[in-house]
Amino acid sequence: MLKISEIRMDYLKQPMGVITCPQFSWILDSDKRSVHQTSYQLQMADDSDFTNILYDSGIITSDESAHVFIEDINLKSAHKYFVRVRAANNYDETSPWSQSANFVSALLSNNEWQACFISAETKEDAKNSKGTYVRKAFQVKGKVKEAYAFTTALGLYKLYLNGKKIGIDELTPGWTSYNKRLLYQTYDITDSLQEGENAIGAEVGAGWYKGVMGFELQRNHYGERTAFLGQFHIHYEDGTTEIIVTDTTWKGSDSPIRFSEIYDGEIYDAALEQTGWHTPGFCDQTWKAVEIAAYDKNNLVPQSGGTVKEIEEVTAKRIFVTPKGDTVIDFGQNMTGWIHFKVKGQKGDKVEINCFEILDADGNVYLDNLRAAKETLVYLCKGQGEETYHPSFTFQGFQYAKISTYPGEPLLENFTAYAVHSDMEQTGAFECSNKDLNQLQHNILWGLKGNFLDVPTDCPQRDERLGWTGDAQIFCRTASFLMNTYTFFNKWLKDVAADQTPEGGVPHVVPDILSGRCENNWLLNKGTHSAAAWADAAVINPWTLYLTFGDKKIIEEQYDSMKAWIDFMRNHSVDGIWNYKLQFGDWVALDAEEGSYFGATPNDLTCTAYYAYSTGLFAKMAKYIGNMADYKTYWSLYEEVVEGFRRHFFDKDGNMTASTQTAHVVALYFNLVPQMYRQKTADTLVKLIEKENGHLVTGFVGTPYICHALSQNGHTKEAYDLLLKDDFPSWLYQVKMGATTIWEHWDGIKPDGTMWSPDMNSFNHYAYGAIGEWLYRVIAGFEIDEENPGYKHAILYPRIGGDLSYVKASYQTIYGKLALDWTLEADTVTLKACVPHNTTATLYLDEAQEVLESDGLHFADHISGKEALVGSGVYTIKFRR
Numbered sequence: 001m002l003k004i005s006e007i008r009m010d011y012l013k014q015p016m017g018v019i020t021c022p023q024f025s026w027i028l029d030s031d032k033r034s035v036h037q038t039s040y041q042l043q044m045a046d047d048s049d050f051t052n053i054l055y056d057s058g059i060i061t062s063d064e065s066a067h068v069f070i071e072d073i074n075l076k077s078a079h080k081y082f083v084r085v086r087a088a089n090n091y092d093e094t095s096p097w098s099q100s101a102n103f104v105s106a107l108l109s110n111n112e113w114q115a116c117f118i119s120a121e122t123k124e125d126a127k128n129s130k131g132t133y134v135r136k137a138f139q140v141k142g143k144v145k146e147a148y149a150f151t152t153a154l155g156l157y158k159l160y161l162n163g164k165k166i167g168i169d170e171l172t173p174g175w176t177s178y179n180k181r182l183l184y185q186t187y188d189i190t191d192s193l194q195e196g197e198n199a200i201g202a203e204v205g206a207g208w209y210k211g212v213m214g215f216e217l218q219r220n221h222y223g224e225r226t227a228f229l230g231q232f233h234i235h236y237e238d239g240t241t242e243i244i245v246t247d248t249t250w251k252g253s254d255s256p257i258r259f260s261e262i263y264d265g266e267i268y269d270a271a272l273e274q275t276g277w278h279t280p281g282f283c284d285q286t287w288k289a290v291e292i293a294a295y296d297k298n299n300l301v302p303q304s305g306g307t308v309k310e311i312e313e314v315t316a317k318r319i320f321v322t323p324k325g326d327t328v329i330d331f332g333q334n335m336t337g338w339i340h341f342k343v344k345g346q347k348g349d350k351v352e353i354n355c356f357e358i359l360d361a362d363g364n365v366y367l368d369n370l371r372a373a374k375e376t377l378v379y380l381c382k383g384q385g386e387e388t389y390h391p392s393f394t395f396q397g398f399q400y401a402k403i404s405t406y407p408g409e410p411l412l413e414n415f416t417a418y419a420v421h422s423d424m425e426q427t428g429a430f431e432c433s434n435k436d437l438n439q440l441q442h443n444i445l446w447g448l449k450g451n452f453l454d455v456p457t458d459c460p461q462r463d464e465r466l467g468w469t470g471d472a473q474i475f476c477r478t479a480s481f482l483m484n485t486y487t488f489f490n491k492w493l494k495d496v497a498a499d500q501t502p503e504g505g506v507p508h509v510v511p512d513i514l515s516g517r518c519e520n521n522w523l524l525n526k527g528t529h530s531a532a533a534w535a536d537a538a539v540i541n542p543w544t545l546y547l548t549f550g551d552k553k554i555i556e557e558q559y560d561s562m563k564a565w566i567d568f569m570r571n572h573s574v575d576g577i578w579n580y581k582l583q584f585g586d587w588v589a590l591d592a593e594e595g596s597y598f599g600a601t602p603n604d605l606t607c608t609a610y611y612a613y614s615t616g617l618f619a620k621m622a623k624y625i626g627n628m629a630d631y632k633t634y635w636s637l638y639e640e641v642v643e644g645f646r647r648h649f650f651d652k653d654g655n656m657t658a659s660t661q662t663a664h665v666v667a668l669y670f671n672l673v674p675q676m677y678r679q680k681t682a683d684t685l686v687k688l689i690e691k692e693n694g695h696l697v698t699g700f701v702g703t704p705y706i707c708h709a710l711s712q713n714g715h716t717k718e719a720y721d722l723l724l725k726d727d728f729p730s731w732l733y734q735v736k737m738g739a740t741t742i743w744e745h746w747d748g749i750k751p752d753g754t755m756w757s758p759d760m761n762s763f764n765h766y767a768y769g770a771i772g773e774w775l776y777r778v779i780a781g782f783e784i785d786e787e788n789p790g791y792k793h794a795i796l797y798p799r800i801g802g803d804l805s806y807v808k809a810s811y812q813t814i815y816g817k818l819a820l821d822w823t824l825e826a827d828t829v830t831l832k833a834c835v836p837h838n839t840t841a842t843l844y845l846d847e848a849q850e851v852l853e854s855d856g857l858h859f860a861d862h863i864s865g866k867e868a869l870v871g872s873g874v875y876t877i878k879f880r881r
Contacts, residue, residue, distance in 0.1 A: 120252025550790020576644025
């Protein structure tokens with residue numbers, strides 16, 4: 001039987017706040033094999049019963065069950081819309097109507113904003129980071145049909161209505177390039193209203209907007225006072241609409257938050273709480289008038305999903321006393337978020353908690369790698385029985401918490417941590433027979449969770465926490481396997497485009513708070529934008545989203561940004577070789593000179609390699625959206641850059657002029673090696689690894705691709721050997737040292753327990769977790785067909801090796817679950833594959849000599865074994881190697 005199991009809109013289950021009709025996708029469910037859709041019918045209504053149908057596609061003959069657009073419908077602001085679909089397949093089955101899905105529209109035009117930004121702060125508050133309240137009472141004059149809140153802040157905010165927090169979002173509105181783009185959130189408040197008197201309240205904090213941020217520890221990057229904006233649309237059952245807005249009729253007050261900043265934590269004085277401040281009937285006569293804060297509302301953009309939330313509870317594992325006498329809680333997992341705690345004390349009693357990542361070699365509290373960040377929570381009791389608290393406008397990166405002061409005995413059950421990050425559905429899973437690889441997979445996933453808090457940060461604990469473009473670029477493919485990253489990266493890429501220089505240069509960090517503010521920084525005073533591998537996020541990340549989701553819209557939206565970056569490189573290249581001001585090169589590679597962070601691979605080489613790679617990707621994307629003129633222009637440029645690379649970086653005998661691992665890795669992976677020298681280059685890479693006793697010495701540029709460069713060129717065994725090394729330097733060395741996330745340095749903790757230099761030693765730094773991509777693409781065998789992206793046609797090609805006896809992996813594509821398991825007993829492999837309906841796959845059997853059980857598939861000989869075209873369904877195959 002055919003049915004529709006799920007509808008998505010812009011890859012979300014329930015978008016809240018759209019201004020154009022979203023694109024639709026759905027998943028087919030069937031008990032048959034080789035199912036493909038032959039037609040569909042899509043309807044949209046403004047009621048869940050579909051009595052008032054606004055759009056009916058009729059029967060559309062099409063196999064598209066993703067990227068389906070409705071062109072001819074006009075949405076209204078502040079309304080909920082319902083969607084359903086049914087489909088037919090190649091077995092002449094027609095599904096029943098799906099369960100309805102829904103989305104809510106935002107304000108379709110910024111001209112509809114009647115509200116003003118209001119602030120309970122004054123200019124004198126520029127140097128503090130306190131919390132403030134704003135509130136307003138109002139009347140609901142009849143029965144409400146539906147009601148929606150559109151809210152944001154200059155700073156961070158929490159919204160309350162009639163005493164209850166609205167939504168479960170945290171740290172809204174997140175971090176964007178505020179002076180160019182400010183997101184606002186949409187909430188359904190229908191069930192929170194009551195006839196008669198109501199009260200809206202918001203608490204506002206400094207956040208990224210005016211708190212201390214960046215290497216120079218400067219504040220007020222975007223403004224000197226916080227402000228709140230709210231517009232509340234109430235649609236009554238009698239057909240009338242009332243709009244409540246923030247204006248000078250609201251009142252303001254200080255909140256109990258005496259201090260709250262991203263780096264340093266929060267100070268909360270519970271004695272300053274004002275009971276009922278966000279409820280009807282509260283007396284606000286002592287509150288002050290709010291002031292209007294200037295802000296260009298043309299910069300407002302609705303956020304339909306991907307907001308930050310408390311995602312996962314992490315219980316405290318133990319409380320212990322260190323050799324120096326400190327009381328410490330261990331949560332057993334390096335993470336990003338905050339701690340909830342309970343306490344009983346007298347009025348004014350203090351709880352002080354210092355969060356940190358790691359214990360030193362002697363088992364004592366280690367804070368040095370936090371640099372100037374305090375990561376401290378201070379709570380002053382009000383003295384009224386059991387009190388509970390967690391911070392509002394900050395977050396911490398930690399595994400441990402030092403209990404500096406606490407009234408009474410701190411008990412384990414009084415402390416619970418929560419992982420806080422952008423709301424993304426987990427899509428990928430990987431497990432194998434090697435427990436260390438499983439821990440590595442765990443560490444990669446938690447590195448993502450720890451650093452995908454609204455922007456892709458480098459680290460969540462020290463006084464940095466910036467949206468480094470290089471880290472985001474090299475980890476994007478791995479991240480997009482583990483999680484549904486479309487909304488997350490789509491949001492961030494808009495800020496990449498917004499922060500580009502007029503000439504097309506891409507900042508090192510996005511949002512960009514470094515440009516013009518790093519005169520005293522030893523490194524960044526040389527340049528704050530346009531470093532190879534970092535700036536190339538402007539092209540590679542959209543390309544990765546296109547591959548993963550098959551979505552041309554991301555190409556169209558980022559097209560001008562991508563093109564501007566390619567043109568920037570072209571305009572600053574000489575004879576096809578590109579280099580520009582400050583380059584990070586193969587950052588923190590182990591072949592760097594003593595005392596240097598810069599790897600030995602020449603910048604001319606890494607810059608030009610990325611110049612070629614990004615130009616080629618951009619040319620392909622131009623072709624995929626039908627811009628053939630740009631395709632021809634930029635493909636020609638790509639060929640010129642490749643030729644220049646070969647001319648400058650290979651000698652007449654086909655040897656690379658730079659004898660580093662990373663030089664050979666990027667030349668191979670980016671397809672820059674002349675075909676006649678490809679095997680020679682790969683063999684030389686193996687020799688360079690052997691020279692290091694089988695270890696890598698690569699940094700940020702070489703590490704993500706080194707195993708690919710090997711396995712794509714006849715050295716799969718060597719790639720496995722490299723992956724499975726467990727002494728320094730290696731991925732599994734960190735696992736053996738007890739890591740629960742990925743470290744910034746291969747030897748963040750040295751074998752003798754001492755630390756790398758504290759000036760740059762994060763223990764939650766996801767970049768080297770880019771090896772995850774190799775686990776999924778090679779060990780599990782999930783590969784994408786560029787001509788049929790989004791796994792519409794998947795390539796399943798697991799490479800057997802590494803002394804693994806089994807692998808289990810799955811990925812939730814936009815069409816459904818793609819899965820592959822394999823087991824190895826002696827020379828026999830049993831492989832189980834699951835292909836989503838309405839898709840196909842090509843299945844390769846690695847080094848297969850004989851197919852023992854085909855499960856109805858027809859295998860042909862292939863250079864690497866056997867291959868078969870596979871329709872949807874579940875298959876079990878056995879073959880002998």
